[in-house]
Amino acid sequence: xxxxxxxxxxxxxxxxxxxxxxxxxxxxxxxxxxxxxxxxxxxxxxxxxxxxxxxxxxxxxxxxxxxxxxxxxxxxxxxxxxxxxxxxxxxxxxxxxxxxxxxxxxxxxxxxxxxxxxxxxxxxxxxxxxxxxxxxxxxxxxxxxxxxxxxxxxxxxxxxxx
Amino acid sequence: xxxxxxxxxxxxxxxxxxxxxxxxxxxxxxxxxxxxxxxxxxxxxxxxxxxxxxxxxxxxxxxxxxxxxxxxxxxxxxxxxxxxxxxxxxxxxxxxxxxxxxxxxxxxxxxxxxxxxxxxxxxxxxxxxxxxxxxxxxxxxxxxxxxxxxxxxxxxxxxxxxxxxxxxxxxxxxxxxxxxxxxxxxxxxxxxxxxxxxxxxxxxxxxxxxxxxxxxxxxxxxxxxxxxxxxxxxxxxxxxxxxxxxxxxxxxxxxxxxxxxxxxxxxxxxxxxxxxxxxxxxxxxxxxxxxxxxxxxxxxxxxxxxxxxxxxxxxxxxxxxxxxxxxxxxxxxxxxxxxxxxxxxxxxxxxxxxxxxxxxxxxxxxxxxxxxxxxxxxxxxxxxxxxxxxxxxxxxxxxxxxxxxxxxxxxxxxxxxxxxxxxxxxxxxxxxxxxxxxxxxxxxxxxxxxxxxxxxxxxxxxxxxxxxxxxxxxxxxxxxxxxxxxxxxxxxxxxxxxxxxxxxxxxxxxxxxxxxxxxxxxxxxxxxxxxxxxxxxxxxxxxxxxxxxxxxxxxxxxxxxxxxxxxxxxxxxxxxxxxxxxxxxxxxxxxxxxxxxxxxxxxxxxxxxxxxxxxxxxxxxxxxxxxxxxxxxxxxxxxxxxxxxxxxxxxxxxxxxxxxxxxxxxxxxxxxxxxxxxxxxxxxxxxxxxxxxxxxxxxxxxxxxxxxxxxxxxxxxxxxxxxxxxxxxxxxxxxxxxxxxxxxxxxxxxxxxxxxxxxxxxxxxxxxxxxxxxxxxxxxxxxxxxxxxxx
Ligand code: FES
Ligand code: FES
Numbered sequence: 001x002x003x004x005x006x007x008x009x010x011x012x013x014x015x016x017x018x019x020x021x022x023x024x025x026x027x028x029x030x031x032x033x034x035x036x037x038x039x040x041x042x043x044x045x046x047x048x049x050x051x052x053x054x055x056x057x058x059x060x061x062x063x064x065x066x067x068x069x070x071x072x073x074x075x076x077x078x079x080x081x082x083x084x085x086x087x088x089x090x091x092x093x094x095x096x097x098x099x100x101x102x103x104x105x106x107x108x109x110x111x112x113x114x115x116x117x118x119x120x121x122x123x124x125x126x127x128x129x130x131x132x133x134x135x136x137x138x139x140x141x142x143x144x145x146x147x148x149x150x151x152x153x154x155x156x157x158x159x160x161x162x
Numbered sequence: 163x164x165x166x167x168x169x170x171x172x173x174x175x176x177x178x179x180x181x182x183x184x185x186x187x188x189x190x191x192x193x194x195x196x197x198x199x200x201x202x203x204x205x206x207x208x209x210x211x212x213x214x215x216x217x218x219x220x221x222x223x224x225x226x227x228x229x230x231x232x233x234x235x236x237x238x239x240x241x242x243x244x245x246x247x248x249x250x251x252x253x254x255x256x257x258x259x260x261x262x263x264x265x266x267x268x269x270x271x272x273x274x275x276x277x278x279x280x281x282x283x284x285x286x287x288x289x290x291x292x293x294x295x296x297x298x299x300x301x302x303x304x305x306x307x308x309x310x311x312x313x314x315x316x317x318x319x320x321x322x323x324x325x326x327x328x329x330x331x332x333x334x335x336x337x338x339x340x341x342x343x344x345x346x347x348x349x350x351x352x353x354x355x356x357x358x359x360x361x362x363x364x365x366x367x368x369x370x371x372x373x374x375x376x377x378x379x380x381x382x383x384x385x386x387x388x389x390x391x392x393x394x395x396x397x398x399x400x401x402x403x404x405x406x407x408x409x410x411x412x413x414x415x416x417x418x419x420x421x422x423x424x425x426x427x428x429x430x431x432x433x434x435x436x437x438x439x440x441x442x443x444x445x446x447x448x449x450x451x452x453x454x455x456x457x458x459x460x461x462x463x464x465x466x467x468x469x470x471x472x473x474x475x476x477x478x479x480x481x482x483x484x485x486x487x488x489x490x491x492x493x494x495x496x497x498x499x500x501x502x503x504x505x506x507x508x509x510x511x512x513x514x515x516x517x518x519x520x521x522x523x524x525x526x527x528x529x530x531x532x533x534x535x536x537x538x539x540x541x542x543x544x545x546x547x548x549x550x551x552x553x554x555x556x557x558x559x560x561x562x563x564x565x566x567x568x569x570x571x572x573x574x575x576x577x578x579x580x581x582x583x584x585x586x587x588x589x590x591x592x593x594x595x596x597x598x599x600x601x602x603x604x605x606x607x608x609x610x611x612x613x614x615x616x617x618x619x620x621x622x623x624x625x626x627x628x629x630x631x632x633x634x635x636x637x638x639x640x641x642x643x644x645x646x647x648x649x650x651x652x653x654x655x656x657x658x659x660x661x662x663x664x665x666x667x668x669x670x671x672x673x674x675x676x677x678x679x680x681x682x683x684x685x686x687x688x689x690x691x692x693x694x695x696x697x698x699x700x701x702x703x704x705x706x707x708x709x710x711x712x713x714x715x716x717x718x719x720x721x722x723x724x725x726x727x728x729x730x731x732x733x734x735x736x737x738x739x740x741x742x743x744x745x746x747x748x749x750x751x752x753x754x755x756x757x758x759x760x761x762x763x764x765x766x767x768x769x770x771x772x773x774x775x776x777x778x779x780x781x782x783x784x785x786x787x788x789x790x791x792x793x794x795x796x797x798x799x800x801x802x803x804x805x806x807x808x809x810x811x812x813x814x815x816x817x818x819x820x821x822x823x824x825x826x827x828x829x830x831x832x833x834x835x836x837x838x839x840x841x842x843x844x845x846x847x848x849x850x851x852x853x854x855x856x857x858x859x860x861x862x863x864x865x866x867x868x869x870x871x872x873x874x875x876x877x878x879x880x881x882x883x884x885x886x887x888x889x890x891x892x893x894x895x896x897x898x899x900x901x902x903x904x905x906x907x908x909x910x911x912x913x914x915x916x917x918x919x920x921x922x923x924x925x926x927x928x929x930x931x932x933x934x935x936x937x938x939x940x941x942x943x944x945x946x947x948x949x950x951x952x953x
Contacts, residue, residue, distance in 0.1 A: 036211035037204015041377040042461040046875035077204035091202040098840040102672030103201025104377040104428030132883035139672045141851030142883040
């Protein structure tokens with residue numbers, strides 16, 4: 001199958017990857033960029049485990065071909081947290097609220113929630129659930145995740161910024 | 163609007179201590195998990211994240227039909243593809259399989275013979291027939307698509323309820339589609355009680371097939387080196403040592419040449435407990451090729467071939483006296499085991515029968531339990547594999563309450579076991595103790611404010627809205643203390659710097675065993691939690707362990723840590739006593755220091771003591787060996803540790819659409835003292851939502867030709883955040899007789915939830931005289947019942 005070379009920015013770094021037309025963005029990130037934090041839970045667009053930011057917008061990387069991301073900026077879970085290893089407000093809230101168990105769905109949730117709170121910093125409980133409904137978790141029953149989003153939203157309020 | 167769930171997190175968790183637990187520093191507190199930093203930042207290592215030099219990828223060609231003879235396989239075109247390394251059929255691969263039995267069942271178990279690849283006959287849609295190995299998964303899939311297989315269709319046995327009498331046999335050589343029928347006391351022996359009781363209720367309850375569906379599918383990487391004879395497996399598993407033992411027997415390789423590594427596993431819930439056919443194939447292929455091979459199933463494969471659970475039904479009968487006291491109960495249970503059940507399903511079926519009386523005073527009971535082969539995917543373990551006993555009993559109790567005209571709460575109060583009746587052996591020989599069924603019921607009712615809900619329900623009904631409340635109380639055997647599961651080992655090393663490493667088999671798939679083991683170890687040694695790390699999931703460095711199964715990890719790891727730490731404590735105390743010139747009895751271990759009791763200023767750090775133990779061995783007190791590293795193996799002291807809970811759920815049913823909305827969900831559970839309440843509540847929540855999924859949404863359906871109808875998450879409907887209520891927790895703490903008083907809590911949520919939800923829906927529909935006893939309670943099923951055409 002024909003391969004082509006594409007250029008994109010991943011977590012702030014310029015990358016050149018060689019892909020087939022059919023290579024998904026998820027596979028390119030995992031296999032060519034060795035960013036294995038992006039997970040595949042269904043490969044048909046339902047579970048959200050593969051969520052990454054494409055030019056700041058949350059997308060399902062299993063549904064995109066890598067070639068569609070040429071020239072774009074991709075942020076994966078690895079690119080969210082500061083280089084010093086500390087956690088973002090969203091990640092910290094997930095930890096404190098036991099918002100993860102096996103952790104397989106977690107990168108997708110963290111990326112989706114990060115994008116969601118950027119767009120809607122003061123969500124209602126219903127909006128939180130609605131926003132989370134595109135990501136599936138089989139371990140937590142969503143209890144800790146919902147709490148974590150609420151906590152992160154509170155902490156991200158300008159008045160609470162540290 | 164109905165009284166909503168309390169929004170304050172403080173009100174979400176209520177603890178009633180019926181005894182005082184020891185004053186530990188970390189056990190009992192909501193310690194943040196040590197697993198989280200890596201998992202939140204994308205630095206976990208799941209099996210699909212493993213990449214080895216020269217690694218090849220596997221893809222299976224699977225049967226598109228439920229039952230057929232394989233007339234011929236042509237893999238030549240696939241083999242000719244560039245980048246394809248092998249196209250294995252049963253002929254090539256299966257002869258390499260030496261033995262194939264699971265340790266917990268033993269070599270004599272009458273397990274269904276499982277050919278790695280289908281041999282001559284395919285028995286379900288998804289049956290693996292050919293294994294392709296190629297440079298990439300993309301290529302392997304390309305090649306798999308052009309393998310030609312000629313099938314001669316055979317009639318299929320799809321409906322397990324008629325399979326016993328079917329002419330077609332799923333396994334010809336077995337001679338019957340009935341795998342086994344076990345029975346306890348026959349119904350005829352209870353005939354007098356049934357004949358003389360004023361109330362006799364009966365029902366047939368059907369549960370649909372639903373599945374663990376962990377977010378990560380099954381998978382493994384097999385890396386065999388011909389030069390050294392060493393084989394390393396990276397596996398998504400609950401039981402790394404079982405993978406090693408199984409592989410050793412399968413390939414005839416000595417156990418110590420095999421290393422199984424399971425770092426992060428993306429959920430399991432029973433599905434990753436035992437080695438199945440695909441894993442056998444990849445082990446055989448890796449061994450044959452001498453190159454690393456990865457297989458990670460995709461979602462379609464997971465839903466097609468990783469197994470089914472829960473598909474079963476039973477005819478139930480219960481006799482009650484004039485006061486609503488249960489006089490006798492009987493269950494005729496039948497379970498669909500598919501074509502290749504793993505493990506042998508007969509014992510689980512027996513447990514359904516034996517536990518049917520539940521935590522109630524049932525003077526006489528009996529059961530039959532049938533297991534049946536069909537041309538569908540094999541039955542596998544799923545969180546509380548016998549949970550049908552609770553579904554059946556609790557739904558029947560509500561039916562009984564309605565037929566007697568008694569409130570379901572009152573009926574339960576009259577029949578639930580009281581503490582002063584314990585220990586209590588149920589009529590099928592199950593010896594309950596250290597449980598609190600009545601207390602959990604009362605706590606759940608208080609949290610719910612049952613009376614207030616009934617009032618609200620009446621008002622809503624008057625306004626044409628249909629609310630319901632459902633209860634379920636169960637008792638569950640955790641921590642099996644026999645055979646393969648009866649022991650667990652730890653090694654604890656206090657390193658020369660005083661930092662602590664604890665090595666334990668693990669098998670965590672989200673169960674937080676790293677965190678809880680660190681909490682337990684820090685407490686046992688009196689050290690700061692930051693000074694403890696744990697190494698798990700690597701057979702090369704930890705002692706044998708049974709893995710995360712049977713809700714055993716809490717109690718068994720507590721026992722294992724306790725045994726090893728107590729020896730280390732003695733050594734540390736002896737060294738410290740000598741150094742501080744005090745007597746051993748006066749030394750205390752706190753904050754990673756040994757101090758003289760009452761005089762914290764006089765003390766010595768663990769680092770200093772470790773330095774003596776490693777670098778100044780000649781100055782050690784007499785009899786104290788050099789170093790601070792100890793391994794022991796703990797043996798369970800009890801055959802089972804019983805655990806119990808009550809679930810209460812309220813819902814509203816929209817009678818025009820059939821949609822069910824859950825309003826409140828409460829769990830009062832008694833798992834003894836908690837090592838980490840976050841972990842306990844997390845386990846309960848996860849189980850509950852799986853149970854809600856089973857009661858309302860999920861269905862691994864087949865058509866009558868045996869074609870699976872749910873092979874994506876578009877058809878197999880997992881609950882999402884919009885479907886689940888806030889879960890409120892109550893804790894009753896009755897210590898178990900095991901280490902720390904702990905009990906198992908991994909499975910209970912999935913046991914208690916389906917009956918609570920079904921009872922709530924039936925309660926809501928009671929004004930219509932409708933009682934649904936066939937799951938799932940989908941909108942269309944509810945509407946059909948309301949229109950009087952429900953099954
Ligand atoms: S893997 Fe992309 S949505 Fe599930
Ligand atoms: S934490 Fe396991 S799937 Fe969400």
